[in-house]
Structure formats: C-alpha cells, structure tokens
Amino acid sequence: MATSLLSGVAFGAALTASGVYHPSVILEQLKLADWSMLETFLTATASSTLLISAFHAANLVKLAPRSYSGLGFFAHYDGNILGGALLGAGMALSSSCPGTVLAQIGAGIWSNGLPTLVGAMLAGILWTGYLRPWLLLRTCKLGEGHEGSSKKRERSKTVHEALGISKYIATAAFEGLLGAAVAGLTWLSIASRAPSSSLPDGGSAPWSETIARAARPAAGGLLIGLAQLASLLLRGSAVGVSAAYEDAGEFVWWPFYSPGSESDSESESDSSSASKDSRPILKSSSILFATGIVFGSRVLAVLTPGLLDTTSAIPDIPVWQAVLGGFLMVTGARVAGGCTSGHGITGMSLLSVSSFVTIGSALAVGVLTARTFL
Template sequence: MNNILTGAAMGAALTVTGVYEPSVILAQFNFSDFSMLQTFLTAAAGSTILVTLSQTLHLTSLAPRPPASLGLLSRFDGNMLGGALLGAGMAISGACPGTVLAQLGAGVRSGRWAFAGAVLAGAAWSVFGAGACRRVPKKDAEEKGPEAADKKKATTVYEMLGISRGAAVVGFEAAVAVVLVLAAKYATAMTAARGISPLVGGLAIAAAQLVSIVLRRSLLGASTSFEELGGGIWRLLKGQGVAAYGNILFSAGVVAGAWLLSTTVPSLAPVSEVIISPIRSVLGGFMIVLGSRMAGGCTSGHGISGLSLMSMSSFLTVMSVFSVGGLTSLLMG
C-alpha cells in the first residue's frame, strides 16, 4: 500500500506541474522554453533539503547511488552512455520513465506507445542487459598515494572535491538558485497554460519525495519498475511466478494518481498535445528505459533522488541527459 500511495503522490505532483506533457519536454530540449528545467531543479533542490534533514536526523540511512560501469572507459561510463540514451529518447518521445506513467494516466496518446516501448526495453534488459553494468566496478585504476586512491573510489561530489557534505549541499542550492533566476524569463509555458509556476510544480514533486521518505524510508525512482515488469512478463511466459512487484505497484500508483487528478480537475488535463508518431514514440520509449537501466536510474532516480544524495554518478547522468537530449533535438530539426 505504501508503494501505491507514494506512486499516487508522484503521479499527482507530475500532473500539477504539467511537466509530464510531451510538448513541455520537447520544448526544453529544443531550448524554446525552460519550464521543465525550472521544475526539475526546484524539485531537486527541495528534495536535497528534505533528504539532508532525514539523513541528519537518522530517519533514513541512504547510500549515494554507485557508479554504473560498462568496463569500457571509466567506472562512470554506464552513467554517461545510459544518460545519453535516456536524453536522446526523451527528445524523441517527449517522455521519461516517470512522466510516461503520468501520460498513461492522463490519457496522452503518444504516451501509450512510449509505454509499450518502455515495457519492451524492460523485458529486454531483464534478460540480456542486467549483467552488462556493474554497480561496483571490479577495480579502480591504480594511483599513487592514499588521497588519490580515495578520490578514485569516491561516489559523492563532496568526496571528489574534498569538502564537507554540508558545504556541497549549500553550494548546490546556491547554484540552483542562480540557474533558476537566469532561466525565469524563458520558462513561461506552464505558467501561461495552467497558471501554476514551475517553482510551485517543483515543490510539489519535492513533496512527493517527502511522502516516499515518510512511508517507505526510500527515495523516488521509476525505471526499476520497467525492469521488474519486463522480468515478470518473462517469468510468467515461462510458467514462473513474479519475483518482485513493489516497484510495479509504485508505477501503478503514478498512473492512478495522474488519472484521478486530471479527471477530477479538468484544468490539469493535457493542455496541448504534440503529434508524435507511434514508431517514434515506441523507439523513444525503448531508449529511455534502456538508458535508465544502463545508468542505474532515470530523471527521478538520478535526477531528483540521486542529486539529493550528492551522488557523482547522478550528476554525470543528468549532465549527459540534458546535453545529449538537446543535441538530439537540434539534429532532428
């Protein structure tokens, strides 16, 4: 029940923000409107404060997200390549693993096709890809001196920079505040459509994070549910039972929360729906889950929750998402 309630809170928050709409996501990646960025950063900043408090008060004991390594270039290569696939998929489909669930609940047509692609990717990853990325690399490159070795093994930004966790949090909050001010004049779509500021929307998502902390003692994340669902489908086809379903219940909650709020409050239903072909939606949906699982998290797992823990893997994943997503949008014209 806690997973369903947390998912419903997330679905309702995404519906309030309007950031689940493909038009808002695509506008971010073609740099015509920065509502999504403002919502995302506000959610991350608010979540960081909540997570820091919960960790300090020992309400939670959450480890930073570990690196995802493909063993090719560095111990973070899975984060960067996975983030790149996720960003490209978002620019193609106008969805991410969390928002596609809200799209499904709110009745966004392209979201149904993107969801199908996401489920296919989850099934493929559960069978062929789950062993491709190592969350803990086999070994670190050798460096002389204990301090260099510690930095090579570091999993957080403050460890990499050699500063305190508190200093890193303060620096992050200050940097977010600066970017929010700079992006304010270019973030108008959701305010004009719904009368709701992206800042308010971001705080709504942070509130959903609080619900997750209180009810589950864990943080938000959506992409694992697709691996869980895909693996469950394979197991059922082989006549076996579903091994795990907690994340599936969370996803069902997201769909239900989005459906309930968009139905009872018509002003929160999709405002303008861009036309995205089924083929494009399925392809993008496949890419967002494949990339998320490769990186070990998505825009909620890494972007909202991972940044809150000052995880180095999350910062690298998010940078890859936005940079490659923007480049993909530009190449698509």
C-alpha cells in the same frame, strides 16, 4: 505494498499538476524553446535536497549515494555516460521520460503515452533477459582479469568526498546554485512575458498574472518535492521509476528460470547470476509505485481537470518513433542505474557524482537529438 502505491499516487499527481508530464513541455525544453521544465526540475531537486538532508540529520532515513555504472569500455563511469546518452535520445524521440509516460497515460494522452510505454516495457524485458546478464558476465570476467593486481583506490561517490569538503558546505553551495538558477529562469520568464502580454482590448495584463505564470514551474517543482516527502515518510525511500520496468521484465522471464532455487539476481556477484540457473526473487514495490503514478495522474485529471494543460498541442509523433524512444530511454536508464527521477531528483539530491554525469549526458544528447532531428 500500500505505501508504495500511495507514494506513486502522490508522485503522479505532482507530475501532472506541475505540467512537466505534457509531451510538448518536454520537447520544447529539449529544443531550448521553453525553459519551464528545467525550472520545475531544479526546484524539485532543491526541495528534495533539503528534505533528504533533514531526514539524514534526524536519522529518519539513510540513503546511500548512487553508485557508478561501469561497463569496462573506457572509464569507471562509462555506463553513466552511455546510459545517460540513450536516456536523453529516447526522451527527445518520445517526448517522455520513464515517469512522465505513466502520467501521460493517466492524463489521457494515449496517442503518445501508450506506444512509448510499449517500447519501455520491451526494453525492460530485453534488459532483464539478455542485456543485464551479458553485462554481469562481462563485469565478472573483467573483475577476474584484475585479480592479483594492487587494490584499486576507492572512488569517491559524492561531490563533497571528491572535493574533500564538508557535506554541509557542499549541500549549502548546491542549494545556492539551484536557488540562483531558479530565480534567474523565473526572471527571464517574467521579462519575456511582460512586453507581449497584451489583452484584446489593447491593455496590458496585470503584473500579478505575469508573475504568477512565470512562477508556476517553480510551484510545480515544490509539488514534486512534496511527493518526495510522501515517499520518504510512507516507505522510507526516495522516488525512482525506471526500476519498475526491470522488475516487470523479471515477471515475464520468471517462468523460464529453473524452479529449483531462488536468488536475488541484484545481490549475486558471480557469473551464475547472469544465467537462468535459478529463479530471482520477484519484486513488486517498484511496479506498485509506477502503477500509483498512473492512478495519481488519473485522479487529478478527473477531480481537478482545470489543472491539466489543455492549451499546448500534443506533438504529432509517429508510433514507431515513440516506441523507439521508450525503448531507448528505459534501456539507457537501466544501463546508467537510474532515470530523471532516480538519478535526477534523488541522486543529485544526494550529491552523487554518477547522477550529475548521467543527467548531464542525458540533457546534452537530448538537446542534440531534438534540435538536430525533430
């Protein structure tokens, strides 16, 4: 339990030090007005990919690729598309994601963080009590309807399996693409700052200062990569946040289950798991990890306040909008089976096809929402 808390502390401190916790950074990225969040995210994914690959090669951990989320509407990955869309819309409306909202609270941005957290918790409760059982029952009925048909071909979960190439070649190519993207974004940042970086006395800001500012998002991504390292070392698993809201919802519903027996609702595959006939096994590790994010952000804010972003204005988001955004992003994350950390930083590091689909959908809808309505 302590390892989960400490891993969360490291992740929360990294999110805060990198600056991506700030609502304005998230909103400006989705409006395509500033690219520092994407640069941080890509650097974090690149470092996470190296770490997870090294741990796999050394047989220190074995992380399975992210599974597809299928709702049975139009494709075996329709849950990733629809869930990602809800996640992206919620991120735009709340200027948060399931992990950064916790860092916002730790850093003292309560005007945005608290109502977003309320919406996120409501989503966890509704998901656990109603939406998840309904989807389980639906998928069970769809499975029964396919009985007797020929066995479906096992779908490739990873990019290298889908392309039929070596895992190491795919990983190297992915690292190359991420490195080129980060280098390009850094260069664009330097080019945009250099002509206008004038000082009050009419002089120009030193190139070293300009380069340092442009490279700050990438440095933040490396810090998040170190937090991934802490999670791998301390608890043998990778970072992911949105499951904490689901597990918290399970605590709310637990007294209403029949006390006769206990079962792990995530491991049951029959329709009885979608009912309230038995109590699920309560899990606290993800909740402790999420709690650690708040503590880590708070500790950093108290000990090193200079690292906090005090220059960017906090967006004036109505309470109802923040609550709605928090609700949508956590609902979407659970439908898709992960959020920007679970699918984004970890899932993409594992070259999971479902993670690329989810994050692509989230970014597309998040940008569309921010540029159209905000």
